[in-house]
Amino acid sequence: MQSLLNDNITILALLGALAILVLTAFIVSTYFNKIKHSKADGVLTEEDWDGIKEFKNDLPIGWAASFLCIIIWGLWYMFIGYPLNAYSQIGEYNREVDNYNKHFESKWASLDSTELTTMGENIFLVQCSQCHGVDKSGIDGKAANLNIWGRAPEVVNVILNGSKGMNYMAGEMVPIEISQDEAKSIADFVMAEISKAKIPANADSIAKGKDLYATYCTACHGLDGKGLEGVEDFAPDLTTYGTYEFLQVVLTRGKSGAIGKMPSFTYADFNAIQEEALNSFILSNN
Ligand code: HEC
Ligand code: HEC
Numbered sequence: 224m225q226s227l228l229n230d231n232i233t234i235l236a237l238l239g240a241l242a243i244l245v246l247t248a249f250i251v252s253t254y255f256n257k258i259k260h261s262k263a264d265g266v267l268t269e270e271d272w273d274g275i276k277e278f279k280n281d282l283p284i285g286w287a288a289s290f291l292c293i294i295i296w297g298l299w300y301m302f303i304g305y306p307l308n309a310y311s312q313i314g315e316y317n318r319e320v321d322n323y324n325k326h327f328e329s330k331w332a333s334l335d336s337t338e339l340t341t342m343g344e345n346i347f348l349v350q351c352s353q354c355h356g357v358d359k360s361g362i363d364g365k366a367a368n369l370n371i372w373g374r375a376p377e378v379v380n381v382i383l384n385g386s387k388g389m390n391y392m393a394g395e396m397v398p399i400e401i402s403q404d405e406a407k408s409i410a411d412f413v414m415a416e417i418s419k420a421k422i423p424a425n426a427d428s429i430a431k432g433k434d435l436y437a438t439y440c441t442a443c444h445g446l447d448g449k450g451l452e453g454v455e456d457f458a459p460d461l462t463t464y465g466t467y468e469f470l471q472v473v474l475t476r477g478k479s480g481a482i483g484k485m486p487s488f489t490y491a492d493f494n495a496i497q498e499e500a501l502n503s504f505i506l507s508n509n
Contacts, residue, residue: 232310250285324494331496336503343504346497350488359505367482373465373502374422374509378410379403382439388480389473393443393458401439408432409440413461417448420465467495467502474498 228234266279334342348357354366361368371377383406387395399406411424412432437446445451448461463469477487493501 328494328496334496334500339500339503340507341504342497343500343502343507346493346501347504350491351501354485361482365483366485367478367480369505369509371509373420373469373506375407375410375414375424378413378464379406382406382409384481386480388478388484389459389476391458392454392456396443396458399439401435405431405435409435412436413440413448414465417461418465419462422465465506467499470502470505471498474501 267276268279270277331342347355347359354362355369356362356366359369371380381396382399382401383403385396385398401409408428408431410432411428412430413436414420414422415424415429416433417436443451443458444461448464450460451457459469459472463472473485474488474491474493478485
């Protein structure tokens with residue numbers, strides 16, 4: 224009982240039931256009284272049902288008033304009341320999720336890199352390890368080896384073996400026929416100067432890579448790595464490669480590549496902090 228009375232909805236329903244009872248008792252007793260003391264005079268209607276006749280009464284004021292009230296309430300209910308403003312479980316759920324997310328965001332807003340990595344590891348173990356393995360190595364080639372991903376060795380890999388499956392307008396990036404050394408120089412240049420990750424490398428290699436990049440890569444990725452000017456989504460934006468923004472792209476698009484199919488993770492609805500954490504864990508020893 225105590226717990227019932229803590230709930231506004233139950234209290235409202237009980238009050239409503241009480242009001243209906245009181246009204247009913249009042250109306251019934253009034254009419255019984257009337258019937259008892261009725262003098263049975265007044266104008267009769269024309270109808271005659273086997274000798275039973277009916278008085279010509281106006282619609283009782285009470286009925287007319289409640290009829291009108293119900294129409295007004297109905298209109299209010301349709302347009303102003305419940306559907307838009309009142310309590311609903313879905314509304315309460317949404318508010319709880321919003322509050323939780325706000326709390327989550329402020330609580331985890333300023334994590335240091337170790338905390339980020341640990342958080343990323345926890346998400347990775349649940350969401351990603353079944354394909355990529357707990358050691359990120361891709362379980363003998365079943366999924367991408369993430370121990371080199373996001374850094375120069377993987378860029379070399381992509382240059383020499385190509386890449387496909389993320390649905391860019393340019394379609395597939397075909398393997399580029401250059402030497403391992405040249406590919407390494409391009410990768411050094413991409414990671415040091417194109418990518419915001421700014422990973423340092425040997426200066427000669429970077430300089431050599433810059434020329435090679437202009438020759439082999441600009442056609443699709445543009446001189447600055449951002450893709451073709453004026454063409455949306457032509458090829459991936461290499462300025463984000465090695466940062467969590469690139470992981471965001473992979474998680475959104477998924478990848479049906481040469482190795483296999485990685486599903487899109489939009490359904491998981493990771494927030495930016497979780498994506499940063501995942502990225503931090505993936506790159507933690509690359
Ligand atoms: C013919 C156009 C084209 C050329 C030329 C090209 N790329 Fe790409 N590149 C693409 C496309 C398209 C993708 C996205 C492929 C996919 O869907 O996975 C891509 C993806 C990439 C990726 C990301 C791969 C990943 O793992 O997600 C890197 C890094 C990259 N390119 C670097 C280069 C470099 C460096 C060069 C020059 C040596 C180059 N690309 C030349 C079209 C091109
Ligand atoms: C159902 C198996 C599966 C799951 C689950 C999965 N991946 Fe993948 N992932 C793959 C496969 C397969 C590839 C390689 C695709 C290709 O290039 O052929 C891949 C590739 C990748 C790449 C490299 C993309 C690139 O640019 O080349 C990254 C990064 C990645 N996954 C991260 C993740 C993260 C983070 C998770 C968890 C949130 C995850 N994956 C969950 C199968 C999976």
